[in-house]
Amino acid sequence: MNVLVCVKRVPATGGRITLTPDEQEIDTRFLGFTVSPHEECAVEEAVRLIEAHGGTSVVLTLGPSVAEEQLRDALAMGIGEAILLQTDGREWDPIATANAIVDVVRSREAAGMAFDLLLFGNEAADTGDYQIGIRVAHVLGLPCVAGIKALEVRGGAAVAQREADGGREIFEVSLPAVFAVKEGINLPRYPSVPGRLKAKKKEIHRIVPEKRGGGLEKVRLKLPEEQQGEVEILGSGPEAAPRVVEVLQRLGIVPS
Amino acid sequence: MILALVEHDRGKPNPLSLEALTFGRRLAERADVPLHAVLIGSEARPLADLSAAYGASMVHLVTHERLADFAPAAWAQSVVEVVDAVAPEAVLGAGSDRGNEVMAHVAAKIGLAMAANCVEVEPREPYVVTRLRWGGSLLEEARLEGVPKLLTVAPHAVAAEEVSAAGEPAVETLTPALEDEDLRVRVMGRTEAAEGRVSLPEARVVVGGGRGVGSADGFAMLEELASLLGGTVGVSRVVTSLGWRPHAEQVGQTGTRIAPDLYIACGISGAIQHMVGCKAAKQILAINTDPEAPMVAKADYAVIGDLRAVVPAVITEIKKALDG
Structure with missing residues (x-):
């Protein structure tokens, strides 16, 4: 079985966001970077699929040269191979991104290395476009199940589940197929030290992608207005408990 | 049109x-x-x-x-x-x-x-x-x-x-x-929601726990507080990443959005990804050792201190009020 997993490098934002003066980016001078959460789970799912069924796994990202860091994180978790669609770091819109991924999938297919499963995050943590996996599936003529919280492969088919109204919806598709994964489908492993060392030495296939398509263009970023109220400090330590209960009574949560 | x-x-x-x-x-x-x-x-x-x-x-x-x-x-x-x-x-x-x-x-x-x-x-x-x-x-x-x-x-x-x-x-x-x-992709079956538990998106009171809870066992006191208040437990992403609690309890951008009357955030620093999950809470009470934590700044009420001492004291006090 051959599995492709597509990830995105995003800043680890912490408690607040600061923008660059031109309002085009988040100021990341003091931030680390990480794999977007849904995609981290997609990587874990890919590793588990290969552990269970054998085959090859490839991680792909579209981003700046330093996105190599996130590819190595995925390699350290157990992915076999990494592809970097290297850009100058400016954002590509969903259509352009999906087209670049499609090009890779088709060239692998032409080389006799077609993928059985293509895994995506349901939406990237930063841009939240909700569409890359669906667009790739559409261009390739593959089925796509989005928002999945469980995946089981049996022979040439897969059963996927997603959450709906507290219950689950069940989908069955034949492979090859595209899946957009949600966090919670698994608990991603921490890479082992030998895994990290091995990942360090692996080659990253760098490709300069052709940019085709667009239609959604960022003008600027802005921070939402904060409705900042005053916080009432009720006290310090366990001595504050009676005042907490007063508040609970005032709010009608504890009867007075 | x-x-x-x-x-x-x-x-x-x-x-x-x-x-x-x-x-x-x-x-x-x-x-x-x-x-x-x-x-x-x-x-x-x-x-x-x-x-x-x-x-x-x-x-x-x-x-x-x-x-x-x-x-x-x-x-x-x-x-x-x-x-x-x-x-x-x-x-x-x-x-x-x-x-x-x-x-x-x-x-x-x-x-x-x-x-x-x-x-x-x-x-x-x-x-x-x-x-x-x-x-x-x-x-x-x-x-x-x-x-x-x-x-x-x-x-x-x-x-x-x-x-x-x-x-x-x-x-x-x-x-x-x-x-x-x-x-090719269509709903082919369903499992229905489990009955009985207070569901996180609909809970009137959510008691949230973050890294400050310290361990999986530490959640017992939050469970007790939630149950006294007729609410349920929610957690931050770090808690599920550490395997202390299931992802179904995660509040935030990649978890559940909550809108309770009161959110009691215990030992949660308040990363932006968490705040988007709880911003619809009508009132927030933060219990945190760090008065500078973003969660404290965004709360309506705060207690500065270790939740492991504060929560048991609050539980005792609520029981007194209920027995009143």
Whole structure:
């Protein structure tokens, strides 16, 4: 079985966001970077699929040269191979991104290395476009199940589940197929030290992608207005408990 | 005209669709064009009146024997055929899981851009939309090209509003040409929700725990506090990443959005991804050792101290009040 997993490098934002003066980016001078959460789970799912069924796994990202860091994180978790669609770091819109991924999938297919499963995050943590996996599936003529919280492969088919109204919806598709994964489908492993060392030495296939398509263009970023109220400090330590209960009574949560 | 997709699950409307209708009606008024609704599946027929109540002057009902249950690509094909028939200037879906999914399929089928989770739209050429990034912690102003403009409306960008003089809507029925390809992905079975537990999105009180809880066992006191207050436990992402609690309890951008009367955030620093999950809480009480924590700044009430000492004291005090 051959599995492709597509990830995105995003800043680890912490408690607040600061923008660059031109309002085009988040100021990341003091931030680390990480794999977007849904995609981290997609990587874990890919590793588990290969552990269970054998085959090859490839991680792909579209981003700046330093996105190599996130590819190595995925390699350290157990992915076999990494592809970097290297850009100058400016954002590509969903259509352009999906087209670049499609090009890779088709060239692998032409080389006799077609993928059985293509895994995506349901939406990237930063841009939240909700569409890359669906667009790739559409261009390739593959089925796509989005928002999945469980995946089981049996022979040439897969059963996927997603959450709906507290219950689950069940989908069955034949492979090859595209899946957009949600966090919670698994608990991603921490890479082992030998895994990290091995990942360090692996080659990253760098490709300069052709940019085709667009239609959604960022003008600027802005921070939402904060409705900042005053916080009432009720006290310090366990001595504050009676005042907490007063508040609970005032709010009608504890009867007075 | 503006076309709004009214999303439903086996006939039950998604309330976010009513917001999308309201958003669409205001957009239509500004552009001085009518608002139409699209309903998919014969089970949706009764929603025609509802769509009219929220401003649609015409309803396009798409029926097909193979549209019995949710199938994202088939729903998208249905929307595409209405688009072909009536040539709207924009198509709106709700910024729900299904809404974003179906509109992404529509966009892929037509080959146009799609802007997810918009909170504002300036209807000029091209559209200038304001949309959510980082689950709402950041906004993006973007130009959206294409005819029609394809977008989804962020949850709670507007409050759903009925129109005063809703007439009987004109209903136009259409049968789409569905291919087998459109039905490869469809709901083929279900497991229903477990009964009995207070569900996180609907809980009146949520007791949240973060890294400061210290261990999986540390959650016993939060469970006790939640149960005394008739609420339930929610957690930050670090807690699920550490394997202390299941992901189903995670509050935040990649977890559940909560809207309780009171959120008691214990040992949670307040990363932006967590705050977008709890910002709809009416009141926040933070219990934290760090008075500078973002959660404390955003709270209505705070106790500075170790939750492992504060929570047991609060539990004792509540029991006293209840025995009162």
